[in-house]
Amino acid sequence: MSTDIAAILNKPSDFGFEFVTESVKKQGHNFPGVPLIVVRDLGKFDAAFPGVAKKALDSSSIRVSGQRIVRDAAYDGVKDTNELKMRLVRWLLGIEQPQAIYVGPEGRKFATEKEAEEAWIEYVSSK
Helix, strand or coil, X not given: CCCCHHHHHHCHHHHCXXXXXXXXXXXXXXXXXXXXXXXXXXXXHHHHCCCHHHXXXXXXXXXXXXXXXHHHHHHCCCCCHHHHHHHHHHHHCCCCCCCCCEECHHHCEECCHHHHHHXXXXXXXXX
């Protein structure tokens, strides 16, 4: 597995993928022009990122995971395309993982579904 992030960002085709530009949405916000990963050469991709493609067959696709990464980053204020690409590559390398964010009342964020649910119950009961 290559860990030279700069080389991957410089020429992703050498690693079997390319970046495409699309829009993603979160919480009613549209984030146009964010990068996503499209695998073009599975052999090269699997050699560079062993197991990523296979794992995508068992659960969430590479596309969906990539969307989550850029959507969460964009929602948190990251707008720089290069930073978003870096986060995607770090995910491919297993350095960065998509995080589930649960939203409670008034847009507050929670790490677990239970915390968000409890906040909603408290919020509704206080009204």
